[in-house]
Amino acid sequence: MSLDATVIKEQIRRFGADFVGIADAAGFLNPGYTGNRPQDFMPGIRSVIVIGVVIPKGCVQPLPKGRPEYTNTLMAGTATLRVIAFRIARDLEKQGYQSALVPTEGSEFGMWYADMETLRADISLKYAAWLAGLGAYGLNQLLITRETGPRIRMTAILTDAPLDADHPTEETLVRSECSACQRCVKACPVGALFADGTIRPQACRDYMFSTLGGLRCGMCIRVCPL
Ligand code: SF4
Numbered sequence: 001m002s003l004d005a006t007v008i009k010e011q012i013r014r015f016g017a018d019f020v021g022i023a024d025a026a027g028f029l030n031p032g033y034t035g036n037r038p039q040d041f042m043p044g045i046r047s048v049i050v051i052g053v054v055i056p057k058g059c060v061q062p063l064p065k066g067r068p069e070y071t072n073t074l075m076a077g078t079a080t081l082r083v084i085a086f087r088i089a090r091d092l093e094k095q096g097y098q099s100a101l102v103p104t105e106g107s108e109f110g111m112w113y114a115d116m117e118t119l120r121a122d123i124s125l126k127y128a129a130w131l132a133g134l135g136a137y138g139l140n141q142l143l144i145t146r147e148t149g150p151r152i153r154m155t156a157i158l159t160d161a162p163l164d165a166d167h168p169t170e171e172t173l174v175r176s177e178c179s180a181c182q183r184c185v186k187a188c189p190v191g192a193l194f195a196d197g198t199i200r201p202q203a204c205r206d207y208m209f210s211t212l213g214g215l216r217c218g219m220c221i222r223v224c225p226l
């Protein structure tokens with residue numbers, strides 16, 4: 001039995017999400033994708049439901065002042081996403097479909113969710129969001145949405161439920177505006193970002209978890225004009 005993706009999306013928004021999109025899990029088998037694949041730990045996966053909330057401007061604009069407020073606001077976004085995703089995952093399992101939650105903090109910088117050597121997550125949440133038509137990457141290595149740029153927080157549900165998938169709305173993985181901008185590259189206090197689209201994730205991790213004692217930096221979001 002196929003589930004109604006529209007109904008699930010409406011429920012996710014009712015629970016407090018600002019945006020949602022569904023990626024066909026087969027997109028992770030594209031030869032151009034080089035990250036870890038969710039198929040490696042959920043062989044029957046069919047859909048990746050990407051869920052996001054918008055981070056309030058009020059905690060971003062004062063940066064680098066107000067890092068505690070910025071960090072706490074991000075964590076509140078994470079908590080909100082966890083609750084929404086958990087409720088949906090539980091509902092899907094009641095209908096007979098396996099489901100698991102992708103860590104919001106787990107991509108490049110999540111110390112405990114990522115591979116400690118490469119700092120790679122089990123799946124790229126940003127790639128799933130691109131597949132689901134929610135935006136494209138910026139040079140700051142974040143997903144840039146059309147509506148609120150990189151000022152977002154996301155999670156995803158991996159599931160073997162068959163759902164009508166959305167499709168990429170951006171032709172390229174990286175936003176075209178970035179080449180003429182590069183503000184995030186210049187603003188990064190530890191030189192972790194580069195104009196060629198690469199990143200030194202360890203430098204960012206060390207800055208936030210050692211120098212800042214766990215507070216988040218956010219300068220690459222603060223300066224982004226998108
Ligand atoms: S969060 Fe800060 S340290 Fe990390 S990449 Fe962005 S600007 Fe650089």
Ligand code: SF4
Binds near residue numbers: 141144177
């Ligand atoms: S600050 Fe500029 S270069 Fe960096 S992600 Fe935003 S638009 Fe792209």
